[in-house]
Amino acid sequence: MSSEKVLAFTDANFEREVIQSDIPVLVDFWATWCAPCKAIAPLVDAVADEYAGKVKVGKVNVDENQATPGKYGVRGIPTIILFKGGAVIDQIVGAVPKSQLDALIAKAL
Numbered sequence: 001m002s003s004e005k006v007l008a009f010t011d012a013n014f015e016r017e018v019i020q021s022d023i024p025v026l027v028d029f030w031a032t033w034c035a036p037c038k039a040i041a042p043l044v045d046a047v048a049d050e051y052a053g054k055v056k057v058g059k060v061n062v063d064e065n066q067a068t069p070g071k072y073g074v075r076g077i078p079t080i081i082l083f084k085g086g087a088v089i090d091q092i093v094g095a096v097p098k099s100q101l102d103a104l105i106a107k108a109l
Contacts, residue, residue, distance in 0.1 A: 003045035007058035011065040017058065019086040024108035025056040026101075029072075029079040031063050036095035037078045043098045044080075047105065055105055084108040 009017055009027060018025045028044045030037035048057035062069045062077055072081060072088065081091040082104050089108050092100060 003048045003057075005048035005052050005057060006045055007056065009058040009060045009065075009068070011067040014060070014065075014068045017056070018083050021056055021083070021086075023054060023056055024082060024084040024089070024105070025058065026051075026105060027081050027083065028057075028059045029062050029069050029074045029077050029081070030059055031061060031077055034077050040078050040080075040095040043096075043101055046098060047101050051105060054109060080104065082108055 007017065018027060026044075026047060028037075028040070030041070044057060044059070047055070051057070060068055062074065069079075074081075076093050078095060079091060079093045080096075080101070082089045090104055092104055
C-alpha cells in the first residue's frame with residue numbers, strides 16, 4: 001500500500017472501521033498473488049488521496065482475513081465494495097478504470 005491514506009482492514013477491525021464509519025468506506029478485497037489486484041492498487045491509492053476526508057479507503061487481504069470476504073460473498077478478487085451507514089451500496093469485481101471507481105463513489109456522496 002503506497003498511499004498512507006489507504007487503511008488495512010482486518011476481520012478484527014472491520015466492524016469498527018467500516019460498518020460503524022460515519023463516512024462512506026471503499027473496501028478493496030485483494031491478495032499478494034493477484035495480478036489484477038496489483039494493477040488496480042495505484043487507482044485505489046489515487047482514490048484515497050482524492051477523496052480524503054469524504055470517503056475512507058482500505059484493503060482487506062483475503063488470505064489473512066477470511067471471515068469478512070466470506071460474509072460479503074467475495075468470490076473473485078479484486079472485489080471493491082462501497083459501504084455507507086454500515087450497508088453495502090454497490091460493488092465492482094475485477095480491475096477497472098478509475099472512472100468506474102469514481103462513479104461507484106459518487107453513489108455514496
